[in-house]
Amino acid sequence: MQTWDVIIIGGGIIGLSLAIALRKRGVTVLVVERGEPGREASHAAAGMLADFPLETPPVLQTLATASARMYPEFVHELQDESGTNVDVRDQGTIFFATPEHLRERPCLITDCPLPAPLDELEPALGHLNLAAIHLKERSVDPRALTAAALKAARHRGVDIASGTAVTEVLLADGRVIGVGTERSSYSAPVIVNCAGAWAGQLPPLQFPTHPRTAASPIPYRPRMSLSPPRIS
Numbered sequence: 001m002q003t004w005d006v007i008i009i010g011g012g013i014i015g016l017s018l019a020i021a022l023r024k025r026g027v028t029v030l031v032v033e034r035g036e037p038g039r040e041a042s043h044a045a046a047g048m049l050a051d052f053p054l055e056t057p058p059v060l061q062t063l064a065t066a067s068a069r070m071y072p073e074f075v076h077e078l079q080d081e082s083g084t085n086v087d088v089r090d091q092g093t094i095f096f097a098t099p100e101h102l103r104e105r106p107c108l109i110t111d112c113p114l115p116a117p118l119d120e121l122e123p124a125l126g127h128l129n130l131a132a133i134h135l136k137e138r139s140v141d142p143r144a145l146t147a148a149a150l151k152a153a154r155h156r157g158v159d160i161a162s163g164t165a166v167t168e169v170l171l172a173d174g175r176v177i178g179v180g181t182e183r184s185s186y187s188a189p190v191i192v193n194c195a196g197a198w199a200g201q202l203p204p205l206q207f208p209t210h211p212r213t214a215a216s217p218i219p220y221r222p223r224m225s226l227s228p229p230r231i232s
Helices: 013-024 058-082 099-104 142-156 196-201
Strands: 006-009 029-033 093-097 131-135 159-162 166-172 175-181 185-187 191-193 223-225
Touching: 006 013, 006 175, 013 029, 013 142, 058 142, 142 159, 175 191
Parallel strands: 006 029, 006 191, 029 159
Antiparallel strands: 093 131, 093 223, 166 175, 175 185
16 A cells, blocks of 8 residues: 655645645655645735735734745746746725724835825725735736646645545554545545534544625625736
8 A cells, every 4th residue: 555754635735835845855745635726716816925914813923924925936837837827916005994903004005105106006096094905915817826826736746636526544553654535545644634614524633614704894805906007
């Protein structure tokens, strides 16, 4: 029976990028995906690479900042290995700060000024009685990104089992020995659960997961990504 050093449950952008990083270190990796890799939450993502304290839980801010710093190199490697353009953009984001935001961080206006008047950046935008600031964020095409990650993972020699859902993590004498699926089982001494919203459904260590949505008291989106100028 074939074995791997690591089995990753879930073939989204997290699972695929982890698989690539492990292969760089000579680790044999199997990614097990219940559907088609990159077609769940990664496929539906907005593609914002946000690194903004007002929108990031404090415990994750250091990680978010480090990730944003590493992203250009990460994307360059994916594009180079896959031959796929993931359409990274660095025009930034207009964020509309509420009075509560400004009370929490009074320096937002001076620290994050707009690069040009708002009506020049977004001519079609109506009048808003909120302060507009500019966040130096990037955005990416999430579908192109996951497609590039899948190609790069295969190029690196990552094995991928798709169309088969993991139903349980297999244990023997209190240690992980692999995973069971609807049709088969796979062997590895290390299992990484990257199943996203479904991560808590795998026995024997099931745990509750709760959906989280961003709620806003105002009837419009508090942020909008800038687009590059169009050439007609």
